Amino acid sequence: MARGDRPLSPHVSVYRWQITNTLSILHRLTGVLLSLGAVVLVGWMISVASGYEAYARVNSTLQSPIGGLMLFGWTFCFFYHLGNGVRHLVWDAGHGFEMRQVRASGWAVVAFALLLTVGFWVSALASVEG
């Protein structure tokens, strides 16, 4: 039998999606998206160093509807990755491994990320109008 034709044991796709594996893959996904955000962050810094016109271009792009949507997405990625990262650090310290605790901390991280993302943008838009 050729190497590639060997039978595989049941792969990840046969398992039911649940809060644990969903949040795990979401941690990776938000991490990769935040890496892209780091490119924009450094681009923004370079635009400040480049002077008024470069900054105005970058700033107006970021404040366009698409730019705003991306910033909103990065805000959620940031708060989610931060909250779930702290959850990982607690696990690394050896705590919270009971399934009940794992599910509860998972939902807590989701609530934390949603609340802070919404709170952040309510406050941001209020300061623009105020």
Next chain:
Amino acid sequence: MSLQSPLNKVLGLGSAKEGSAHWWAQRLTAVGLVPLGLWFGFSLLGLPHGNYDLVAAWMAEPAHAILLILLVFTLVYHSSLGMQVVIEDYIHVPGAKVLVLVAVQFLHVILAVGGVYAVVLVSVGAGR
């Protein structure tokens, strides 16, 4: 029961000889990014984004410049460690894997140099 030899136990090394350093760096940069990231995120809320001079003056403030440079270093290091693991896990074509790993490492070095140099330039008054 541990399967590690007494010597390896003392050295703290696994079979890969270097995994623990990556693991520790990932965690320590994560710990650093909690205060740095929150500080930067909430600083953005207070910034008058439409006013270039005020944004540049904020960035040039020594305490802010130092924190921004720390943020760039820690973020880029954390990002490069994380992206490395993601690439290793999901790209299975041997040649492509190495190529993408090297390219992403180069991009991270460029990001770090670009971010730090930008903050330094603003600090010495560039653009104003």
